[in-house]
Every structure is written in structure tokens, then in C-alpha cells.
Amino acid sequence: MVLLHVLFEHAVGYALLALKEVEEISLLQPQVEESVLNLGKFHNIVRLVAFCPFASSQVALENANAVSEGVVHEDLRLLLETHLPSKKKKVLLGVGDPKIGAAIQEELGYNCQTGGVIAEILRGVRLHFHNLVKGLTDLSACKAQLGLGHSYSRAKVKFNVNRVDNMIIQSISLLDQLDKDINTFSMRVREWYGYHFPELVKIINDNATYCRLAQFIGNRRELNEEKLEKLEELTMDGAKAKAILDASRSSMGMDISAIDLINIESFSSRVVSLSEYRQSLHTYLRSKMSQVAPSLSALIGEAVGARLIAHAGSLTNLAKYPASTVQILGAEKALFRALKTRGNTPKYGLIFHSTFIGRAAAKNKGRISRYLANKCSIASRIDCFSEVPTSVFGEKLREQVEERLSFYETGEIPRKNLDVMKEAMVQAEEAAAEITRKLEKQEKKRLKKEKKRLAALALASSENSSSTPEECEETSENPKEEKQKPQEVPQENGMEDPSISFSKPKKRNLFQGGVDE
Template sequence: MSSAHVLFETAAGYCLFTLPPSHADVTSLLANPASILTALPSKDAAGKAPAKGTQVQLTAFEPFESTLDALSATTALVEGKLSKGLKKFIATSLDLEAAKPPSSTLIVADTTLASSIQKKFKEVQVVSNTSVTALMRALREYLTELLAESTGTTLGAKELSAMTLGLSHSLSRYKLKFSPDKVDTMVTHAISLLDSLDKELNTYAMRLREWFGWHFPELGKILQFEGGTYAKVVVALGGDRVAASDAAVAAALMDIVSEEVVSQVQSAAEVSMGTDLAPSDRSHILLLANQVLSLTTYRTQLATYLHHRLTALAPNLTLLVGDILAARLLSHAGSLLGLAKLPASTLQLLGAEKALFRALKSKHATPKYGLLYHASLVGQASGPVKGKIARVLAAKCSLVARVDALGEDDDATQALGLQYKIKLEQRLAQLEGRARKAYVLDNGSSDKKNGKKDKKFVQTAAGAYGEAADAVMPDAADDLEEKKSDKSESKSDKKDKKDKKDKKVKSEMSEKSEKSEKSEKKDKKDKKDKKSKKE
């Protein structure tokens, strides 16, 4: 008769319980889980505990050596994996390493873990269903009594509760620290903040131009497209155009703009048509200019942080499309793993969902690109080629995203983005009919650590095509010449026939016109004769 066992995991270690012969029939036991209470060390109404041969026994107990060991074992259990420690514990406890292992049934709470155990130990019948939960709940209620009777340990409910709490905290910290979703969340927040900063900076810079333009309107014409430089010049002037003639202010302006621009500012300040400012107005304008400068500085720091974060998270994708576009793709997909799961056709249209559904609804042409329109390769392409290069770029982005999300961190995988970028540039040149750039590996720089030479890409000129080396079969050439001559003869014959036909038609038309004129003259003459006879 086969024995029935229950695998029970605790914060202290692995437990293997053996069910008594009266409850060895697992099917009937799981049909009525409450019957296990008669085999647990609980006292009846008379105050007597069940006999030892009729109650559940703890067959084996393997405590965890440290918190790190417990954390690794719990992580494997959560993922449904069979760890080495649990594998050894089951094999030793059920005597599966013997020549003829006994037939046994193992009850497991987690179905994924049960399937992993069944694949490893095929001689064991593993059972896991919804009825196991009630059985595990009953064992957990009497866990301290079962451990005390079988091992003699004084592990109470308080100690088990403290161990469970500590293990749950460690597991939460582990998931929070190593979860790729949390790292992707940092990138999502950073790119969203970067977009907000760009909008705010544009608004603040425009407001500063309009506000200070009432006092010095000529400065906006001198510095037309430089928002940060405009704010620096306003701060250097102290909010007053009259200070431009000062030597100290001129020296400060020299550090910001060129000498030619400084002379233009000084000459424009002398003949400016702006209004004067009150001290309170000037102070608020200076505060706004300093705010623009501080936001510009923070924007630069945030862009640097985003670059370092993306270089560590998705190096190949960053090399292929750049920092900003890679961050936008990750933010739109939700995470790097979510981006890796997307097919290339979906990735190509990320950011153009509204245009896609509007085109499908109105039965018009669908868009060819979404966020990828801002990629440098798509921007370099001409109009007819943009759609093709966007499709190729989306395919390569999908591949490198999968490598970054699921691949190993070695030199071969990190160089994949650069290789794909070179191939895309050559493909773009081929589509546009330009000369392709040839890239060869040159062993130039040396690596001092291991003595190996570092390979780098060097651009060389593309070779010219030799037309003189083309060979044409003589028979084929003769046939080609004959066909050309036949075509020319047939064309000339057709032209002659057409000319003859046109001449014939013209002659017939002229004859008809002459006949009609003669008949008209004859009719007129007859009418005239008749009239004369009557008179």
C-alpha cells in the first residue's frame, strides 16, 4: 500500500508530514478535508489526544540556515521552480534514491510547483487541487504542536510569526529592488518630467521676451532663437538696458555671447525705443530670468540622468534610436519587457493609434510611422523611402529590445545595436541610390588589461563598379541587335502605312467637297433659269 505525504513550506524550513493509514486514501481525504482533524493532535471532549499511530506525523524537517537561504527558497517557490535544496529534501525524505523506491503520494499546495515535482520525480504521484487548501489550513493551525511532538523543539507561534514577518519583508525588498518594472518606471517618470520641463521652459522664455521687450525690444531681434542666452543677457544687464555701456557688464556679456553681438547690444541700447521700468518690475523680470536659467540647468541634469539610466537598462535600443526616443518607446509600451513582447508592426505604429483607427474607420491609407518618425534615420530619408526605412527600423528595434530585456550582459549583445545601426545606414543608402558606406574592422587600440586589441569600426570609401568587366554572350548580343532592327523596321512600316492612309482620307475628303460645290452651283443655276423662264 502506498503512503501519503504532505509537503508543507514554512518560514523556518521545509516540512514533510506523513498521513496515518486511516487517511492514506488521498481521494477520499480531499473529498472530505475536515476528516483530517481526527488525526491531528487535538484533544477530544474527554481531554484525550488521539493515539500516535492514528495521527499525522512529521517525517522530515529541514530548517533554513540563514535568511538569505530562506529568501532564495521562497523566491523559487513563488515562481513555481524546484530548487536544489527542495529537490534533495524530497529525494532523501521519500527514499527515492534507492534501487526500488517505495510507491508514495505527495500532496502539494501550489499547482505550478506540483507540475515541476512531477516532471522531476515520475515515480511519485503528485496531487494538487482546490481541496488541498483546506488540508493545508488545518495543518497550519496545529503546526507548532506537530513540530514540538516530532522534533522536540520549542518553536512557538510567536517565533514562527516573527520569522514569517521578516521573510515577507525580505521578499518585498527583493522584488522592489530587482523588479524591471520599477526601473522602467523611473525612465517613464523622467521622460514625462523632461517633456513638462520643455513646455514650461518655452512658456517662461516667451513670457520673458515679451515682458523685457517693453523695456528693450531690440534685444529680441538680436537674439532671436536663443532662450537660455536671452535670459543670461537679461541677468547680466541687471534688467536695465542702460547698463550695457558699463565696462564690467560688457565683460560679463563677453562670456555669454560674441564680441560682435555685444557691440550690437550696446549700439541698440543707446537708441532703444523701449519704456522705462519701475524697480519692482525690474526685480520680477530678474526673478523670471533666474527661474529660466535654473530650469535649464535642471533640464540638462535630468537629460544626463536619463542617458545613464537608459545606457544601463537598454544599451542597444539607446544606441539605435537615441536616448529620448528610446525613453518614449519604453514609456508608451509600459516597460522594457512589454516593449520586447510587441511585434515590429505594432512598434512601428506606437504613438499613431488615433490616426490608425481613424484611417481604418474612414477606409483611407494607414500611417507608416508613429514615434519612430523622430528617429534620425527616418529624418534623413527622403519622402518615398521614409515608410520603408521606418519598417526596417521597427524590426531592428524589436530585436534589440528583446536582447536588452532577456539577453545576457556581455560584449556581444551590447555591440548588437551598433551593428544594426550600420546595417540600417547602408540600407538607407541603398534605397536612395547613394553610394553605400563600407565598414571594416580595424585592430587599432589595444586593451591593457588582457593584452587583446580592441576592435573598432572605421569608415572607408566604397569601391567603384567596373562596367568593363561585364560579359555578354555573342549569340544573345546578335539576337538583341536583330530584335532592335526588326523593331525599327516595323516602326518605319507602320509610319508609312499611316501616312498613306492619311493622304487617301484627305483626297477623298477633297473630292467630296468638290462634288458638293459643283452640285450646289448646278442647283443655283437651275433655280435661276426657272425664274427667268417664268418672268
């Protein structure tokens, strides 16, 4: 007689169920469909054999990924080997996914079946699962499904949720837009203020400095020796400050009214604030690149590396690209135009902005761009898939590009890639150990502060609970003091003080709180 079992995967764990009257069930599928909706009839068909709950939300996510990829997880293997009969030929296991059924049949030797009456039984198990498992409620099962669904979706959308490369994409896009806007606005200030002081345009080339000077000088007729020190501070050059002062005395500009100067100064202050924000945004971008892609930023720079990530869509997509794609990333129009007209294909795309391409000779630009794209592909993969990202590999790869550049110019033979990577591995392990040590110290300090805070709150709560009724009446007579310091509620009947907020969440049962996100 063949024993039919059904495997059901839920957000809280695996369930193994046995079916009664196997021969009748296999022949009477319409009756099974009707009995699914009735809990009493369904209990006559299905019996819970074993239930294996997940230890944590991380374990639940690992098992969900394994099931979706058709891999038998250790928890699933232990459940099946423990609770299924030893005679595998007499066991028929019903599963919902054909991929996981094929993996179980290949690795464990159990015959698996999908579809047909198995799908109807699994539908009934999904409907009445909270009634089959003791201690599991419908609300906790829904919370567990919601938490696991969020975690699974985030893992699918992005390879690693902690690496927020989306911030890099938005930052570099905003940085490029700010550069265009600042240039446009600065040209407007030059044309507007140049009507009054045209000589200033030839002396000052920097846009932000010009706007600061236009805001400071105002009417050129009021510029005198007393303002020379401030001019030197703004221009960072004594000769230019002296030239501005001399030009203001013999300027051929037209006179300007006070209301016009007010509008020019107002607009100049806006452009200056945009320039300052652009600098702070560039600092933020550098810090994010050092956290997310340290090797890529050390190799090719923060701006070019961020543009590569933004053009690819994410760091994971960039890591999946071959070196030939990275080389022409950003030059797609030129590539397809060359393929259509059968002309020469482009040698470089976004990596053209790297200093290595500019330093190379004209005949070596194609070779150095191909070599640089190869190293960028390696650096992006290291940043994407390493657990503790460091800039060691990026610095070593940069040294290799420098050696290859000198080889093209002088003929000096560079080091072998194997020797460089061995040296980088040793340094990377040391850097990773140092980073881990610092994180552990920070965690210990945080826990110590948390313990002190909880002890202080517990002491304050105990003092408040030991106060007499007369003291409580005295405090109630002073409403101002009550507003300054909130009254703490004493503990009654063993309940917790609501004024105390613990930062560490309590460990919850998966049945009570579901899988945490």
C-alpha cells in the same frame, strides 16, 4: 497498503509529512477539520518525516518561483527521492497546488492528490508548522514569510529589480514637462521685457540666453562699453553682443520703473534656474540610460529610447513588443482612426524623432522606420535579458541602420546580419569581461578599506578597555572633551562593544532571522 505523505512548502524550506491511519482519515474529513485546531490531536494524525531548509534567501526565491510555475526544483526532487519509499505505486503524495502535483507525477512518477482532506491537513500544518520543526519559532517563521513575500512580489512586479527603469520613465516625463514650462515662461519674459527693450527679441533666439540677458541688462539705458565683455560671455558671440549694445542706444522701447525691473529680473532668474536644472536632469537621464538600456540608447539616442520605455511602461514590456508595435508606438490614435475610416495607417510613431527618419528620402521613410523598429526591438531585448549590459550591440545595430540608409540612397549592399552579430558577440564578451574585472577591483578595494576600519576600531576599543580607573576619572572631569569624542564602552562578559558598527551583516540562521529581503 497505500502510504499517504503530504508535501508542504514554507518560506524556510520544504517539509515532508506522513499521515497515520490513512483509511480513517480519508473517510472522516469533519473529524480532521476539528482536530486541526488542537495541537495534541493533530500530532496523532501527522508525523514529520523530513525537512529540507533553504540555504539562502536567493534559493528560497528560486524555489518559490519554481513552485508557482509548476516546475520541480532540484531541492524538491532530492527531498522526494531521498525520503519517499522506492515503491512508487504504494505512495500517495498530497500537494496543495495542482500544477506542481502534475509536474511531480510526470517527472518522478508519484501519484499526487489535491483538495479534500489534503487541503484540511495542509491548513493544520500551516497553523502548527513552527511546533513540528525543532528550532523554528513562530516569530522567525513570520519573518521568513515576510522577506520571501517581498522578494517574490518585487520579482513579479519587475523582471529585474536592479534595472530601475522607473527612474527613466519619471525623468523623461519631467523633462518633457520642463520643456513646455520653460517655453511658456520664456515667452512671458519676452513679452514682459520686450515692453522696455523690444529689439533684443530679434537678436537673441535662445530662451535661456534671453532670460540671462534680461537679468543682466536690466535698464537698457545703463548698458555701456564696460559691459560688452560680459555680454560676449553670455551670448558666446561678439557680433551679437555689439548688436545688443547698438540696439540699446537707439531702442524704441518705453521707460520702465525700478520695481518693474526687480520683478522681471526675479522671474528671469527663476527661468534660468529651471533651464540649468533641465540640463542636469538630461545628464542624469543619459547616465541612467547607459546603465539600464545601453544598446537602445546607442542605437536611437537617450531621449527617444527613454520615451519608448516610458510609453511601453517598462523595459520588460518594450522587450515583449514585436517590431510592428514598436514602429507605431505613440501613434495609436492615428492607427485606430485609419482603421476606422479605412485610410492609410501611420508609418511611425515615437521613432520619428530619430535622426534616421529625418535623413531618409520621402519614399524610403516607411522602409527605414520598419527596419529601425526591428533593430530597436532587438536592442531592448538584449538590454532586458543580458546579465552584463553593454553598448556594443547597440553600436553594431546602429552601423547596420546606417548601411541600410546608404543602401537606399546609393545601392551599396550592406553586410549580412549574421556576420555583424558574430563580430558583436566577440566584442561584447570582451567588454563584459572588462566590466566584471573593474567590479572585482572595486569590491577588493572596498573590502580592504573595511578591514582597515574594523582594525582601527578594534585597536581603539582595546586601548580603551586597558585604561585605568584614574584615567577614567580624569576623562569624566572634562565634559567638553567627552562631547567632542564619545566615550567607548569597554567589553564586559564577552559582549560586543556597542560603539562598533559592522557594515557586513552576520550570517543568520533561517530559523532565527528569517529570509533576508
